[in-house]
Amino acid sequence: MNSFEAFKDPALCRALLERLKKEADTPYRFMEVCGTHTVSIFQSGLRSLLPQTITHVTGPGCPVCVTHESEVACFLELAARDDIVLATFGDLMRVPGPKGKNLKTAQADGARVEVVYSPVDALAVAAANPGRTTIFLGVGFETTAPAVAATIRLAREQNLKNFRVLSFHKLVPPALAALVADPDINIDAFILPGHVSAIIGAAPYGFLAEKHGLPAVVTGFEPLDILSALLEITAMRASGRPAVVNAYTRVVAHDGNPVARAVMDEVFTPVDALWRGLGTLPGSGLDIREEFADFDALRLPGVSLPDAPPLAGCRCGEVLKGKMAPNECPLFDKACTPATPVGPCMVSTEGGCAAYHKYRLEL
Amino acid sequence: MDKVLLDYGSGGRASHRFVADLFFKYLGNDILARMDDAAVLSLTGPVAMSTDSFVVDPIFFPGGDIGSLAVHGTVNDVAMMGARPLFLTCGFILEEGLPMDDLARIVASMGQAAREAGVRIVAGDTKVVPRGAADKIFINTTGIGEIMVDPAPSGHRAAVGDVVIVSGSMGDHGLAILSTREGLSFEAPVVSDSACLAGIVGKLLAAVPGVHALRDPTRGGLATTLNEIAGQSNVGIELTQADIPIHPAVAGGCAVLGLDPLYLANEGKFLCIVPEDQAQAAQAAITAHPLGAGAKVIGRVVADHPGKVALVTPLGGKRLLGMLEGEQLPRIC
Ligand code: SF4
Numbered sequence: 001m002n003s004f005e006a007f008k009d010p011a012l013c014r015a016l017l018e019r020l021k022k023e024a025d026t027p028y029r030f031m032e033v034c035g036t037h038t039v040s041i042f043q044s045g046l047r048s049l050l051p052q053t054i055t056h057v058t059g060p061g062c063p064v065c066v067t068h069e070s071e072v073a074c075f076l077e078l079a080a081r082d083d084i085v086l087a088t089f090g091d092l093m094r095v096p097g098p099k100g101k102n103l104k105t106a107q108a109d110g111a112r113v114e115v116v117y118s119p120v121d122a123l124a125v126a127a128a129n130p131g132r133t134t135i136f137l138g139v140g141f142e143t144t145a146p147a148v149a150a151t152i153r154l155a156r157e158q159n160l161k162n163f164r165v166l167s168f169h170k171l172v173p174p175a176l177a178a179l180v181a182d183p184d185i186n187i188d189a190f191i192l193p194g195h196v197s198a199i200i201g202a203a204p205y206g207f208l209a210e211k212h213g214l215p216a217v218v219t220g221f222e223p224l225d226i227l228s229a230l231l232e233i234t235a236m237r238a239s240g241r242p243a244v245v246n247a248y249t250r251v252v253a254h255d256g257n258p259v260a261r262a263v264m265d266e267v268f269t270p271v272d273a274l275w276r277g278l279g280t281l282p283g284s285g286l287d288i289r290e291e292f293a294d295f296d297a298l299r300l301p302g303v304s305l306p307d308a309p310p311l312a313g314c315r316c317g318e319v320l321k322g323k324m325a326p327n328e329c330p331l332f333d334k335a336c337t338p339a340t341p342v343g344p345c346m347v348s349t350e351g352g353c354a355a356y357h358k359y360r361l362e363l
Numbered sequence: 364m365d366k367v368l369l370d371y372g373s374g375g376r377a378s379h380r381f382v383a384d385l386f387f388k389y390l391g392n393d394i395l396a397r398m399d400d401a402a403v404l405s406l407t408g409p410v411a412m413s414t415d416s417f418v419v420d421p422i423f424f425p426g427g428d429i430g431s432l433a434v435h436g437t438v439n440d441v442a443m444m445g446a447r448p449l450f451l452t453c454g455f456i457l458e459e460g461l462p463m464d465d466l467a468r469i470v471a472s473m474g475q476a477a478r479e480a481g482v483r484i485v486a487g488d489t490k491v492v493p494r495g496a497a498d499k500i501f502i503n504t505t506g507i508g509e510i511m512v513d514p515a516p517s518g519h520r521a522a523v524g525d526v527v528i529v530s531g532s533m534g535d536h537g538l539a540i541l542s543t544r545e546g547l548s549f550e551a552p553v554v555s556d557s558a559c560l561a562g563i564v565g566k567l568l569a570a571v572p573g574v575h576a577l578r579d580p581t582r583g584g585l586a587t588t589l590n591e592i593a594g595q596s597n598v599g600i601e602l603t604q605a606d607i608p609i610h611p612a613v614a615g616g617c618a619v620l621g622l623d624p625l626y627l628a629n630e631g632k633f634l635c636i637v638p639e640d641q642a643q644a645a646q647a648a649i650t651a652h653p654l655g656a657g658a659k660v661i662g663r664v665v666a667d668h669p670g671k672v673a674l675v676t677p678l679g680g681k682r683l684l685g686m687l688e689g690e691q692l693p694r695i696c
Contacts, residue, residue: 010605010677010678014678014679017678044678045676045680045681045682046676046678047680047682049678049679049680117545117620223678358683360682360683361671361681
């Protein structure tokens with residue numbers, strides 16, 4: 001068994017589950033802040049095994065889902081332009097924009113859209129399309145932002161004139177701050193994202209425990225990681241001493257990854273950003289700095305954030321805040337299915353509604 | 364003559380030379396050689412017939428090419444009805460400019476695959492379209508075969524208590540294609556499983572004529588195929604995840620890309636649903652064949668959740684294994 005598989009070990013997991021069943025005697029609702037956790041909790045079957053005292057609430061942790069309606073409208077407008085090639089991660093292809101259009105339908109209408117696996121691949125797309133501007137759709141959290149920043153730096157080194165990034169990156173701690181400040185929020189503990197924390201460390205989440213008295217654990221994505229985190233939370237609740245604990249030390253250093261943060265800081269600067277369902281959150285987005293203005297798609301002539309109203313009937317906002325379970329949305333599995341998604345939560349691989357649709361047996 | 368020219372599809376002398384020099388050379392047999400407008404065949408009893416078009420990109424991939432795939436795909440579909448595939452037709456749509464060497468390689472590979480499958484290619488058609496109107500080469504094949512058992516296996520016949528067996532590891536073809544197309548390489552090479560299943564299915568049916576359902580989980584993979592059967596038979600299916608064979612290289616590649624091997628295409632594997640008391644005999648017949656060495660019992664047909672497939676995870680949790688919606692796309696982070 002390699003070390004990776006050790007974290008899936010069924011026998012160990014069952015032992016932890018037994019312990020959790022004994023120790024979690026006061027009920028609590030926990031939320032994970034990362035779509036990869038959401039998927040892991042469903043995909044591993046863990047959700048169906050949790051003790052009745054523990055309620056799992058899916059959170060805002062899918063970068064595609066929190067991308068604002070206006071931002072989706074913006075990249076669909078870009079897709080319609082002849083002088084532009086879009087390079088994107090695959091997740092964005094089916095996200096619905098105004099009038100149900102998405103990048104797939106745009107492609108069918110003749111838009112040039114290339115799915116890439118790494119932002120650096122977008123530079124090759126630019127090189128292969130000399131007559132047009134290639135725009136990389138920079139959607140993601142702290143996890144992807146450093147790689148995009150490094151790509152912009154590389155583009156400058158290569159003196160690439162036809163490459164730009166549309167930076168709609170979002171930052172996790174400000175979103176958490178907004179979430180817990182909401183008086184209607186009913187969450188007792190958090191599972192914090194492993195990948196994001198690998199970049200920023202655990203310190204930026206300190207306010208959860210200090211200011212709000214909420215236990216929170218940074219952890220990995222295997223069932224054992226998640227179970228250990230839940231046990232940690234249970235213990236903190238029993239002792240009445242909430243803290244932010246880094247239980248993912250095999251990947252997350254206390255102060256994160258300084259090199260990745262440095263390149264991120266060199267290229268980007270924090271700005272207020274629009275979040276789907278959460279509104280404008282201060283300091284929660286990343287704009288491209290003046291020094292790299294030549295690589296900023298938002299500074300191209302004719303590019304702006306169009307006004308886009310929230311999608312009619314879609315309750316993504318409440319789902320992302322954990323105020324509503326996906327299947328409580330009146331459109332869930334009726335008007336809104338993966339084939340006919342009303343909101344991005346239904347199509348993104350890490351979306352809460354998609355996870356409910358895909359993995360929940362008892363619907 | 365190094366590239367396919369529009370002339371070759373003209374119907375004139377150039378086409379004749381092209382067909383004779385290439386297609387007859389590799390695909391020829393007594394029926395095709397008559398060069399009549401249609402093939403005359405003699406078949407007895409009920410027949411199964413199927414057609415499929417192959418547009419795979421890339422046209423050459425580790426473990427096969429579009430030519431052998433076009434034979435295997437259709438032959439396997441016919442075999443899945445409990446039939447012995449006998450005859451194939453093939454239609455080619457060629458893009459002007461396709462290198463002749465590539466075409467010759469593909470046609471030779473088709474001839475080889477057909478011989479191995481014991482089928483004869485009895486009619487064919489070639490069209491050449493201007494550059495850009497098709498992507499290098501598209502092949503359509505239609506196959507016909509005699510049904511060997513009565514009643515024939517069908518997706519409608521899965522019954523509560525039946526056992527689900529797969530003939531080997533899942534997802535090899537899908538990941539091989541994807542990784543070649545995207546230029547990704549993994550630590551261990553991933554090779555397509557493209558193969559003709561008529562022989563192994565013949566052996567299985569000889570041993571267990573009462574097989575309820577047979578399917579080759581091609582596009583959409585195992586998960587989609589079992590969902591189809593659950594729906595057709597209005598039964599539930601429950602799989603034990605730990606028992607589903609997946610090649611470590613495929614599991615690793617999928618983990619990196621955020622793909623699920625249970626939704627990836629297979630081209631040389633099949634699944635069968637058999638009454639419980641015949642499961643052992645079925646498994647023995649499958650594993651005795653080289654193409655079924657990795658066969659495993661992976662689950663059973665249940666009365667719960669009709670129309671749905673459930674997966675029992677290694678932790679013992681149970682979750683839905685739904686149908687694939689659209690194509691799988693690699694994830695963002
Ligand atoms: S089910 Fe559809 S409409 Fe409802 S919140 Fe989810 S994505 Fe939006």
